[in-house]
Every structure is written in C-alpha cells, then in structure tokens.
C-alpha cells in the first residue's frame with residue numbers, strides 16, 4: 173500500500189540536489205525501520221565478458237555532497253574482480269511501503285584505508301572473524317568445511333572458540349585487525365533517478381546526470397547535476 177500522506181510527485185521544477193533527496197529517503201527508511209536491513213541495495217557489476225551480475229549489499233554511508241555511497245565487502249570477491257576490470261556499477265534501493273525507488277549509476281573506487289579500518293573496528297567480533305575466515309565467492313565443499321576453516325583461522329590468530337563452532341568462549345581480549353582483503357567501496361554517482369509510486373501506475377520519475385573526473389585514488393571532482401523528468 174502506498175502511504176497517501178507522502179507527496180506522490182517530485183516538485184514541478186526538479187530539485188538541483190537529487191543526492192540530498194536520496195539521502196533524506198534513505199534516512200527516513202532507516203528511522204522508520206521500514207523493514208529489516210532498510211539500507212539494503214542491489215549492486216550490479218559487469219564481468220570482462222559483459223555479463224552483468226546483481227547482489228544485495230548494505231549501504232553503510234551515504235554522502236550526498238559531493239555524492240557517493242559506501243558498502244563493504246571482500247576485495248577478492250567476484251564483484252571486486254568485476255570492478256577491477258570495469259569500475260562501472262549500478263545500485264538500486266526500493267522501499268515498497270514508501271513507494272520509492274532510487275537508482276544510482278557511477279564508478280567504484282576503494283575507500284581510504286583509515287575509513288575501512290574504523291568501520292571494521294566497530295563491527296561485532298563474530299563478523300570480524302567471518303571476514304578473515306571466508307574467501308568470499310570461492311567454492312568450498314561443505315558448510316562444515318567452512319566452519320572448520322573459520323575456526324582454524326581464528327585459532328591461529330590466538331582466538332578462543334567453543335568446540336566445533338565459530339563462537340567465542342569469551343570476548344577476545346585483543347582487537348581483531350581488518351584483513352587486507354576486506355574493506356569499503358565507494359560508488360561515486362554520475363547518474364541518479366528518483367522514482368515515486370503513483371496511482372494507476374502513473375509514477376513520477378526524475379533522472380539526473382553529471383560528469384565525474386578522478387581527482388585522487390578515492391575522490392572525484394564533479395559538475396552540477398542536470399535533471400530531466402521521464403515518463404513512467
């Protein structure tokens with residue numbers, strides 16, 4: 173059901189700051205706990221032979237100005253192999269009960285190391301161990317083997333785990349450092365679409381684009397957004 177209290181259209185004159193609108197929509201989805209994982213988004217990568225693939229990840233940071241979002245992953249995963257060949261990516265958020273969709277396209281770069289370190293340091297210990305223990309996207313014979321692999325790696329790092337499990341016997345005394353193969357990715361937006369669900373499928377769509385030029389390993393300089401209304 174669409175919430176009729178919410179405006180079902182964008183302003184007649186499209187706003188000049190679509191990333192701020194997207195940020196407000198994401199914040200509303202999170203603050204109203206619109207669903208479990210309100211920050212989940214589908215991210216698409218394209219392999220060297222042109223095959224797109226999509227998966228859900230969690231958007232942990234949204235920076236409307238200058239305009240990028242951040243998610244975290246294993247740098248040796250399938251998606252990252254794709255991004256190394258082709259940094260172009262697309263992301264989609266959809267909140268059914270809010271009647272809103274956001275589509276973002278752009279370029280992927282790794283987050284600065286310190287940013288990944290500080291995000292990793294605040295993860296729970298189980299997730300930290302998991303980042304060391306799983307070779308994301310690579311085959312393994314069984315779930316039991318995976319658990320053994322995570323345990324073995326944890327124990328070799330000096331962690332104390334309950335027999336046969338990946339659970340800690342007690343909170344680890346020392347900090348678990350971020351694995352070099354795990355960290356943040358920034359998706360710098362060069363296109364964004366805001367979509368609002370309307371009655372009888374008369375939805376409202378605004379699409380904006382801009383140029384982004386590399387300024388450093390993690391930053392881009394950007395031109396102003398230019399927006400167009402699209403038919404649904």
Ligand SMILES: Cc1cc2nc3c(=O)[nH]c(=O)nc-3n(C[C@H](O)[C@H](O)[C@H](O)COP(=O)(O)O)c2cc1C
Pocket residue numbers: 209212225227228229230231243244245246249250251252308309
């Ligand atoms: C709700 C949800 C959230 C997820 N969040 C992440 C995430 O933030 N980072 C991540 O690497 N994988 C996340 N995953 C797992 C991915 O969907 C995917 O299985 C994994 O990243 C491997 O993808 P790849 O082999 O295409 O690289 C999530 C899955 C779900 C269902």
